[in-house]
Amino acid sequence: MQRLCFLLAIGLLSVVPSVVRAADETKPNVIFIYVDDLGYGDLGSFGQKKIATPKLDQMADDGIKLTSFYAGCTVCRPSRLVLWTGRSLGHQPINDNKPYTMKSTDHTIAQLMKDQGYTTGGVGKWAMGTPGSGGEPIYHGFDFWCGYLDQGNAHNYYPPHIWRCEGDKVEKLPLEGNVLIDDNPHARGRVSKPDARKTYSYDVMTQEAFDFVRRNADKPFLLHLHWTIPHANNEGGRVTGDGQEVPDYGQYADKDWPNPEKGFAAMITRMDGDVGKLRDLLKELKIEDNTLLIFTSDNGPHSEGGHKHGFFDSNGPLRGFKRTVYEGGIRVPFIAVWPGKIPAGTESGITFNAYDVMATYADLTNAKQVPLNDGLSFLPTLLDQQQKVVVGNRKPDPKSRISYSSFAKMEAARMGKFKAVRLSPDKPIELYNLQEDIGETTDIAADHPTIVQMMGDFMKEAKEPLQ
Incomplete structure (x- = not known):
C-alpha cells in the first residue's frame, strides 16, 4: 500500500x-455520438476490411483517433450511467444491466451543460427511467429527447411508438404502420409479421436529431445521438426477423453471407452515411467550425441475433467481446473532429474513459461548479496541447x-x-x-x-x- x-x-x-479561452468567445456546440455494440474493429479507420464506413473514415482523417478509449462498461445500461454522471463503475449503484432509474442525486453532463447556457437534446436509447418514473431525460438536464426510455424496448427497430420528451411533457410518438402482436403491455412493441414493419425507428430518431440541430443552430447546443445501431433485435431473449433489422441490405444484398451478417453490415453502413449527412448539415448551417463532434461506442461487439462477432473481426486484435472485461469488451473506437481546432490525421494512445466526458465538457466550457467525478479532461489531448500538472492534487496525469x-x-x-x-x-x-x-x-x-x-x-x- x-x-x-x-x-x-x-x-x-x-x-x-x-485551453485558455477569452471570456467573450462563442461557446462551441458539442455533438456526442454513442452507438450501441459497435466493436473496436468495426470501422475501416480501425482496421475493418469488409464493412464500408467511408464517412467515419474521412472523419478520422479530418480529426483525431483515440486508440485506448474505454466505454463506461461492457454492457449498455451501466455504460450510459457512467457517461452521464462522470463516475466510474466503482462509484455506481449498478455494474450490470439490471433496471435502474436515474435519481435526483445523479448529476448529469446534460445538467452541467445546461448550467453553462447550452440547449440540450438527445435521441436514441436513454435506459435510465420509464415514463412516469421521474427518471426521464427532461428531469435530468435535457430540454429535448426522442427515442427509447426503456432498455428492453430499445431492442426493437420497428416499435409502434417511441417517446418524445420536451419541456415538461413525455408523449408517445406513433410510428406509422408498425403493428403490435397484441395489446399485452409486456409485448415490448413486437410486430406481427414483416409486412407490418413500416417505419424504421432509427430513421425517425435521426431526423429528429437533424431537426434539433437546425432549430438551435444560432445558439450553443449539446446533442447526444445514442443510436441503437448495430444492437441485435432481441426482445427478452427472443429474436425477431433475422436479428439484425434494417430496411434493406443495400450493397451487401448479393454477398454470400448469412442474412444476419448482411443486416449487421448494412446497419453500420447506413449509420456511417448519416454521420456524413450530419457533417454536411453542419457545413450547410455554417457551424462546422464551432462544433466539436465525437463518435464512439457504448461497449464492445455482440454475438447475438444470429451475428457472430468473429465474422467481421469486430473486436479487431482484441480479446473478448460484449460482457467481458478483456479489451474487446470495453475498448472502443473513438473519433473526434473540430475543424481548425483538432489537428487533422492525428492519433493518441493515451488511456481515456467514458467517465472523462464530464471533465472534458467542464474544461471546454470553463465550468466553475462541477459535480464530484472520476474524470480527467481529454480536451488538451484532442487539441494537441500540453497539459499542466500541479503536484499534490487528486486527479491524475493521463500518462500515469x-x-x-x-x-x-x-x-x-x-x-x-x-x-x-x-x-x-x-x-x-x-x-x-x-x-x-x-x-x-x-x-x-x-x-x-x-x-x-x-x-x-x-x-x-x-x-x-x-x-
Missing part, C-alpha cells in the same frame, strides 16, 4: 485545463493514471502498458502487457508481483466513496 500511495502521489496528479472497469463480479484496471483482470473475487489477478500483447494472450502476473499487488489495492480503492 505504501508503494501505491507513493505512485499516486507522483503520478495521479491534477490537470489544470490548458490507473483506470477502472467492472461487470458483475469481474474487474479490470489499466495503468500505462499494464492491464489487470480479475474474473471473480476468489480468482487470482491476471496481468497483461498491452504494449507487447494487445490480445491479452500471455498472463505475466507471476513475473510482476509488485504490479499485481498495486493493481489489487487499486481495485479495492476504486470502490471506496468518492471524495
Whole structure:
C-alpha cells in the first residue's frame, strides 16, 4: 500500500485545463455520438476490411483517433450511467444491466451543460427511467429527447411508438404502420409479421436529431445521438426477423453471407452515411467550425441475433467481446473532429474513459461548479496541447493514471502498458502487457508481483466513496 500511495502521489496528479479561452468567445456546440455494440474493429479507420464506413473514415482523417478509449462498461445500461454522471463503475449503484432509474442525486453532463447556457437534446436509447418514473431525460438536464426510455424496448427497430420528451411533457410518438402482436403491455412493441414493419425507428430518431440541430443552430447546443445501431433485435431473449433489422441490405444484398451478417453490415453502413449527412448539415448551417463532434461506442461487439462477432473481426486484435472485461469488451473506437481546432490525421494512445466526458465538457466550457467525478479532461489531448500538472492534487496525469472497469463480479484496471483482470473475487489477478500483447494472450502476473499487488489495492480503492 505504501508503494501505491507513493505512485499516486507522483503520478495521479491534477490537470489544470490548458485551453485558455477569452471570456467573450462563442461557446462551441458539442455533438456526442454513442452507438450501441459497435466493436473496436468495426470501422475501416480501425482496421475493418469488409464493412464500408467511408464517412467515419474521412472523419478520422479530418480529426483525431483515440486508440485506448474505454466505454463506461461492457454492457449498455451501466455504460450510459457512467457517461452521464462522470463516475466510474466503482462509484455506481449498478455494474450490470439490471433496471435502474436515474435519481435526483445523479448529476448529469446534460445538467452541467445546461448550467453553462447550452440547449440540450438527445435521441436514441436513454435506459435510465420509464415514463412516469421521474427518471426521464427532461428531469435530468435535457430540454429535448426522442427515442427509447426503456432498455428492453430499445431492442426493437420497428416499435409502434417511441417517446418524445420536451419541456415538461413525455408523449408517445406513433410510428406509422408498425403493428403490435397484441395489446399485452409486456409485448415490448413486437410486430406481427414483416409486412407490418413500416417505419424504421432509427430513421425517425435521426431526423429528429437533424431537426434539433437546425432549430438551435444560432445558439450553443449539446446533442447526444445514442443510436441503437448495430444492437441485435432481441426482445427478452427472443429474436425477431433475422436479428439484425434494417430496411434493406443495400450493397451487401448479393454477398454470400448469412442474412444476419448482411443486416449487421448494412446497419453500420447506413449509420456511417448519416454521420456524413450530419457533417454536411453542419457545413450547410455554417457551424462546422464551432462544433466539436465525437463518435464512439457504448461497449464492445455482440454475438447475438444470429451475428457472430468473429465474422467481421469486430473486436479487431482484441480479446473478448460484449460482457467481458478483456479489451474487446470495453475498448472502443473513438473519433473526434473540430475543424481548425483538432489537428487533422492525428492519433493518441493515451488511456481515456467514458467517465472523462464530464471533465472534458467542464474544461471546454470553463465550468466553475462541477459535480464530484472520476474524470480527467481529454480536451488538451484532442487539441494537441500540453497539459499542466500541479503536484499534490487528486486527479491524475493521463500518462500515469490507473483506470477502472467492472461487470458483475469481474474487474479490470489499466495503468500505462499494464492491464489487470480479475474474473471473480476468489480468482487470482491476471496481468497483461498491452504494449507487447494487445490480445491479452500471455498472463505475466507471476513475473510482476509488485504490479499485481498495486493493481489489487487499486481495485479495492476504486470502490471506496468518492471524495
